[in-house]
Each structure stands twice: as C-alpha cells, then as structure tokens.
Amino acid sequence: MELKKITENTYYIPGPTNLGLFVEDKKVILIDSGNDEWVGRKIFRLLEEREWELSKIINTHSNADHIGGNAYLQKKTNCDILATALESVFIDEPSLEPFLLWGASPFKALRNKFLQAQPSRVTHIIGEEGIISGTPLQAFPLEGHFIQMIGVKTPDEVLFLADSLFSTETISKYGLTVKSDIEKSLNTYSLLEKLSARLFIPSHTAPTKDISDLIRVNRENVEQINRKILYYCSEPVSRERLIQLLINDYQITLSSVQFVLTHITVSAHLSYLYDKQLIKPKFEEGKMLWTGNDKIDL
Ligand SMILES: [Zn+2]
Structure with missing residues (x-):
C-alpha cells in the first residue's frame, strides 16, 4: 500500500478502490476505507508509522468496496464516520445492500464481502452539498450510481469523484456499470462538466486533470444502453x-x-x-x- 502526496495536505492511496486522505496537524480525514478489514489494517499501520491520528472517515457511499475498512478502523481508533442520510442506513446495516440488490432476503452467495461489509457506526449525518460540518472539505451530490453518493473536494482543490465516472477500460470490459438512477446519473455528468479542480480522483481509475473524456464515454455508454x-x-x-x-x-x-x-x-x-x-x-x-x-x- 502506497501513500501518494498530491498537495500540501492531500494524499491518496491507489488500489482497487482509490482512497483519499486530508491531513492537517497530524490529524487525518480518510475518504472511503477500501474493500475489507485487510485494507483497514494496512491503513491503520500506515498512519501509525507516521504518528498520524485518524479522526474521521467520510464515506462517499455505502458500497462494500468503499466502507470495508470502516469496522476495523473504528474499533481501533474510535474515529467518527460521516455519510449522507440514506447511505448511512446501509453503513449501519450492511446486510441491506444484498437485500436491496436481490429485492428480498438474499441467498448465501450474495452475502459475501463484495456486497456486504462489516457493520460500522455512522456518527454524523452530512448533507450532499456544501461544507462538510466539522471539516474544511466540501461535498457535491453525485447521485445515480448508488442512492445518495457524494464527491468530496479538499480545500487544496483535489476532488474525489467516488463511482460517478468509470474508465473506458471498465466500460468496454463490462458494458454495464452499476446504476440505480439514470436521470440522476445524467444530471451528475452535467454537474461534473461544471466542476473544476487541480486533480480529479475517480475511485476505480487513475487520477486525471481533465475529466471531459471520461464524462463523454460514461454518458455515451448510458445512451447506448x-x-x-x-x-x-x-x-x-x-x-x-x-x-x-x-x-x-x-x-x-x-x-x-x-x-x-x-x-x-x-x-x-x-x-x-x-x-x-x-x-x-x-x-x-x-x-x-x-x-x-x-x-x-x-
Ligand atoms: Zn466502488
């Protein structure tokens, strides 16, 4: 696990799910916590080595690959966990994710770590838009993928995009990327076209200074389907x-x-x-x- 410095205060950890860190006075706000407890343990060790303290996790949304490290990190550090109202329901009760996807109590093959993380406790409900209370970070509504997903922008202009945009490779490999609401996805693409940042970090592809191609490819994919x-x-x-x-x-x-x-x-x-x-x-x-x-x- 490698920590990459982007600006004075903002870092990211590349991985199957890219994670963000905003660090001030050795206090860390983590943006998403990765796939599972193993990632949580790695993050914990990485912070310990630098004598950094985990104060908060902001979850962009509740999918298992974004909250998988929550339970371990909260148990070790008693950190706060922040999420929007609807996503927080799924973080507190992760069994609801396979339940929602199947539409009823899920059979065993759906109750695995890809769809169902360990439960953790959301301590603060945050709005979809504006300054995230108790932090200098800003939230943007990026609905369409899951229920109430947000993007998070740091004061030094790094914008974490969650799962609002997938890479060309992912789209050509799978054809369909997960959507819960098409109208909202299209609105999200229009919003993203207006946002500026020094660097954009989608969760599942490489950071980029220009997201116009990604927006085009994602919108075309929706229109094609x-x-x-x-x-x-x-x-x-x-x-x-x-x-x-x-x-x-x-x-x-x-x-x-x-x-x-x-x-x-x-x-x-x-x-x-x-x-x-x-x-x-x-x-x-x-x-x-x-x-x-x-x-x-x-
Ligand atoms: Zn994801």
Missing part, C-alpha cells in the same frame, strides 16, 4: 430476457453477484425509459413485458 433497450422493446420483452440480451451483447461472465448488479442497472434504465414515456409494461400469460412505442433502429 437506452438505445439497445428501446430496440429490444420493439417486440414485447421481459426484464429477465433484456438482462440476457445485454449480458450476451457485452459478453459479461455471469455469476450471482454479476446478475444482481446487471439487474439493478437494467431496472434503472427501464424506470427511466418508462418515465420518458418511451416504453410501458404489459401483462401477458403471467409475464410482465416491456414494449416500446415505435420500431426503433439501433
């Missing part, structure tokens, strides 16, 4: 069948975890297209089928 679904809805089609068609299009290797992640994203697109009055459900022979208004070409 909308078009594909509209095309498939030329004939009445079930959600399960749509998932199958997209899984085949993007050559995604299916597993229980991959299924629920694809399922939530396809569901988000269906809600979006329904609200735009482009598709509607009909009920036939015990099936819920989605159908579009017109014949659409890809």
